[in-house]
Amino acid sequence: MWKATIIVTYKPGILDPEAKTIQHALGSLGYANIQGIAAGRFFELSLDGSLSPDAAETKTREICEKVLSNPVIQKYSYELSEHES
Amino acid sequence: MKLGIVVFPGSNCDHDTYHVIKKVLGADVFYIWHKETSLRLFDAIILPGGFSYGDYLRAGAVARFSPVMQEIIRYARGGGPVLGICNGFQILLECGLLPGALIPNANMRFLCQNVHLKVLNQDSRFGRHYSSGQVLRMPIAHYSGNYFADAETLQRLQDQEQIALQYCDSQGNVTEAANPNGSKLNIAGIYNDYKNVLGMMPHPERAAEAVLGSEDGLGMFKSLLERN
Numbered sequence: 001m002w003k004a005t006i007i008v009t010y011k012p013g014i015l016d017p018e019a020k021t022i023q024h025a026l027g028s029l030g031y032a033n034i035q036g037i038a039a040g041r042f043f044e045l046s047l048d049g050s051l052s053p054d055a056a057e058t059k060t061r062e063i064c065e066k067v068l069s070n071p072v073i074q075k076y077s078y079e080l081s082e083h084e085s
Numbered sequence: 086m087k088l089g090i091v092v093f094p095g096s097n098c099d100h101d102t103y104h105v106i107k108k109v110l111g112a113d114v115f116y117i118w119h120k121e122t123s124l125r126l127f128d129a130i131i132l133p134g135g136f137s138y139g140d141y142l143r144a145g146a147v148a149r150f151s152p153v154m155q156e157i158i159r160y161a162r163g164g165g166p167v168l169g170i171c172n173g174f175q176i177l178l179e180c181g182l183l184p185g186a187l188i189p190n191a192n193m194r195f196l197c198q199n200v201h202l203k204v205l206n207q208d209s210r211f212g213r214h215y216s217s218g219q220v221l222r223m224p225i226a227h228y229s230g231n232y233f234a235d236a237e238t239l240q241r242l243q244d245q246e247q248i249a250l251q252y253c254d255s256q257g258n259v260t261e262a263a264n265p266n267g268s269k270l271n272i273a274g275i276y277n278d279y280k281n282v283l284g285m286m287p288h289p290e291r292a293a294e295a296v297l298g299s300e301d302g303l304g305m306f307k308s309l310l311e312r313n
Binding site: 067070072 | 142143146150178179184185186188189190191192193231233234235267
C-alpha cells in the first residue's frame with residue numbers, strides 16, 4: 001500500500017488569519033521570540049499497492065491540485081512511501 | 086420565465102430565495118436537487134447561501150463536485166445567467182466560473198451585519214434595476230468572505246468592468262473602514278468575462294421586503310426575471 005502524507009498551507013503573501021491569531025495568542029502567553037507561524041491542513045491518503053511508483057505519484061498530485069488545495073491561494077507538499085498492507 | 090434554485094446538502098438560504106421569487110414577485114421558481122443533470126427548462130439559475138457539505142475542506146470545495154455542477158458550468162459557458170449568493174459565490178470560485186478565491190475574514194470572525202454596497206457596471210442580466218454608483222443596503226453573514234485574487238487578476242477585473250459590488254460607507258465612499266472582511270479592492274461581488282455569471286457575498290434575498298428592513302435586493306431578482 002502507498003501512503004501519501006499531504007500538507008496544505010497558504011501561499012506566502014496571502015493573509016493567514018488563523019496563524020495570525022495563534023501568533024497573537026502566543027505573544028499574550030509570553031512567548032516573545034516567535035518570528036512567525038503558518039497554519040495548514042494535514043491529510044493522509046492510502047493508495048492501492050498495485051500502483052506503480054509513477055502512477056501513485058501522479059494520482060497524489062492530481063488529488064492535491066484538484067481537490068485538497070485551491071491553487072489560487074494554497075500550496076501543497078507531500079511525501080509518498082510504500083507500506084505493508 | 087422560470088428560475089431554478091440549486092439545493093445542496095447544507096444549503097440554508099434556498100427557501101428564503103424561493104419565497105422572494107414566488108411570493109414577493111409572483112414568478113415561477115423551482116428547486117433543483119444537486120443530483121439533477123438537466124437544466125434545460127430554466128431561464129436562470131441561482132446557487133443559494135448556506136453551508137454546503139458543512140464547508141468541509143474549504144467553503145464550496147465539495148459542492149463543486151456535485152453532479153449538477155458539471156451541468157451548471159455548461160449552462161454558464163453557453164450564456165445562461167447564474168447568480169451565486171454567499172456560499173453560491175464560493176462554489177462559483179471553486180469551480181472556476183469566476184476568478185479568485187474567498188479566504189477567512191481578516192478578523193477571523195463570523196460576520197452577520199448590514200453593509201452598504203456601491204453598484205458598479207450594472208449593465209448586465211442582474212443589474213437593470215440599479216444605476217451606476219447607487220448605494221444599496223443588504224446583510225452579510227459569512228466567515229469566509231475575504232475576496233482574494235493576484236494583482237494581475239484584480240487589474241483585469243477592473244479593466245474589463247467585472248466588479249459588480251464594493252463595500253462602501255452610507256455615502257458610497259469605498260474606504261478601508263467600510264471593508265468588513267479584508268476583501269481586495271473592497272470587492273463584494275464580481276462578474277465573469279461575459280457578465281452572465283455573478284457571485285456576491287451579501288444576501289439580496291434577505292433585503293427584499295420593507296418589513297425586513299430593506300428592499301434593495303429585490304431589483305436583482307426582478308432583473309433576472311426580465312428577458313433580454
